[in-house]
Amino acid sequence: MNVEEQHIKSLVRETIYAAAMFLDDQKWNDWIDQCDESFHYSVVTYSHEVRKDLTYLLMSHKEMHPYFDLLPKHNTDHSPLRRHASIYTVDVSEDGKTAEAVTSFIMTQEMIDGISAPLYSGENRLYLTGKYYDKFKIDGESVKFTERVARVYTRRFDKGTHWVF
């Protein structure tokens, strides 16, 4: 592996971890800024219950701002979702202009609303497990997401959420 490839790989890793921090902190605009205009985001799963691949969310770059800008008009559970991510692989193309990465993640929910706030607030629950399949466009020091497929292994969501994974 040459030095240039090493450097790109570390840039990609930093980008993925920065995205995890932005999403944890609900800094949606900072996350969107990491994405190229061609960006597509999806949440998919394989359901053993119905033996099918299912899509739980599909969003293009232009839909992202309205999606997040409208959140304050909606009633959302207050319990924050946070992820623990481990990057498994980063592969850089030969020309160094694109890269792909696979990241395993779990999400926990810090109960605030809980079911009964006096009872459950303060505890953490496992919310979901999944893997990010990311694609990037590299331009010098700039690394932009062009695609994120969040493949989750969870089909039970109880109250659900308005916050993306």
Add this chain to the structure above:
Amino acid sequence: MPARNHKQWSAKPDLELGEWVDSRIYSDEEIFEEELDKLWKKSWIALCHESELPEPYDFRTGIIAREPVIMVRGPDNKVRAFLNVCPHRGMTIERRPSGSFAPAQPSGNPKHMTCLFHAWQFDMKGNCVDIPRQKEGYQDRLDKSSQGLRALRCEVKYGGFVWVCLDDHTEFNVETWAAGAMDCIKDSLDAEPLELIHYHKAIIDCNYKLWHDTNSEFYHDYMHYHNRITGFNDDYFQRECSAYDNGHVNVGTFTVNYEEYDVAEDRGTLSFPNLPPDNWYMVDMFPGLNFNLRGSVVRMDLMTPLSANQVMIEFRGFGLKSDSPEDRAHRIQHHNSIWGPLGRNLHEDLIGVAGQGTTMTPKSEPRRILHGRHEGAYIHDEIGMRHFYESWGKKMDRLPSDPEQKYKAGKVMGPEMPPAKGLSTFAGKGA
């Protein structure tokens, strides 16, 4: 009136019988057990859709009133239902939620249901076809021909839903059970084959009826910014609620203005067959099943009551089997935008009932739960819940507002009155 003391708080509300219920019907374990026997074991329940078992030997498992159920498609293409219980020593015959009996199992032959415990095998009609070392163990005392599975009443009806009833002696078939409630959507469901496009589930610490209530009343659209912005117009306030025998209810249609919501798209061109563009019907089937035809997608909620204060809700979405990949993607998008696990509305609805469940735990102080709005049977009239609880009271022989008492008729219909003009009454539209 200022905040009330205990006597005022627990006094009978200034409403008529039938216009409120006692919260014990949502939290009392004894009532819950009785509901399983008198309601859930007597009703037709749509447990899954035929597209979940498309091939011969496919199966799907489910639960009604704690009884494990298995639905299988036979080589004759017929879907049958059985208790998922081995007649030998009561093992669950099939442990997975779905799959196929076509391949061999570790302890069984292809094309058989095999109980893994002692390898008794059954065919797709529920006949017991093999008992290992039958002769040696049972001599002539017990023969496999007497050891078939427990068959259940099963019908595929209304767009391919697989309906099961635990009561062998029910006087109803699915159509007479529905008593006309499904008529408003049946031509759309039956026009061409449907296919499942969405599935997820929730387990919520609340009584199943609270979810059914939420599906039966639209007054809570105040909670949904999406519905206020796309819906609150004069047509919306003219949607009629209708009551049917056996406790079912449906809500008539109007045209939803999806473009009013920034990130939504018009669903007109993909609207279901025999449905005017962007129209929306809702059918609530007693005691805990809901069909929601919203333009381009059908949603079906199936409730599985787990205890007085816990319910599993399975959410399914359907498109047309003939969909092109592009159309399918749009339908999934339409579905998810409001009803997916990250959807705008479903999350809000679930927060609502979870909050109710919190205030109505078993043995908590009984509360009055009101449904006394009369608006000429239009959309914010709570006639749906009143009708449900009248049927509930009759079938349970309990008075919903005082469940220790025997049933007596309450008030379902209100005075005739013109529909409300909702826009003027809510300043928060679009706020």
